[in-house]
Amino acid sequence: MNLLGPAARQAVSDAEDQVGPVPFLAVLSGWCEAVNDERDLTPVRRNVVTLTARLTAHLPWIxxxxxxxxxxxxxxxxxxVVQGITMTRPRRVPLPGVRCPSCTGLTxxxxxxxxxxxxCGHCPAVKLDQRDYEDLVKAQACRVPGAAKS
Ligand SMILES: [Zn+2]
Known part of the structure; x- marks a missing residue:
């Protein structure tokens, strides 16, 4: 129901009768109305595509x-909620054998x-791009006893 929206001919404008998560349309249109009011914009059609396009276009201001x-x-x-409904939650693939540079865990x-x-699954600040990750792998591989030296 949240993804498909209300079955009524007219969009449900508030979520007072809602049980569970607020319908997407209500959340998006509420934020769009705030942007429209504060920026003196003409409202867009009330569907997920137009509302998200409006919000995305004004994201730097938001x-x-x-x-x-x-x-x-x-x-x-x-x-x-979308990820739960569509079962498209991002996969988290463990990277075994490489320790976190902050907590030193295999995390x-x-x-x-x-x-x-x-x-790192424990340290929110540890985010490595490909180059930093490769450097970390090389640095830790050099510390493994018996590792071949070139
Ligand atoms: Zn860590």
Whole structure:
């Protein structure tokens, strides 16, 4: 229901009768109305594509607003709900044998679509691009006793 939207001919504009997560359309249109009002914009059609396009187009401005943390939390919740419904949660693939440079745990993972080559499952600040990850692998391989020296 959240993904498909209400069956009523007209969009449900509030979520007062809703049980469970707020419908996507209500969340997106609420934020779009805030952007429209504050930026004096003409409202767009009320569907997921047009609403997300409006919000995306104004994202740099949204990021400067004092309510950006609320916006981020609600959009993150939407994403979490979508991933749960569609079973498209990103995979976390363990990267065995390489220690985290911060906590030294064998906790490095590669997560689908994250844009990072490696992240620590425990240290939120540890995010390595491909080059940093390869350097880390080489540095740790050199420390393994009996490793061949070239
Ligand atoms: Zn760590």
């Amino acid at each position: 990021c400067e607003q004092p309510w950006v943390t609320d916006f981020e939390a609600e959009i993150r919740d939407l994403l979490r 490095l993972v590669r997560e689908d679509h994250s844009g990072w080559a490696a992240e």
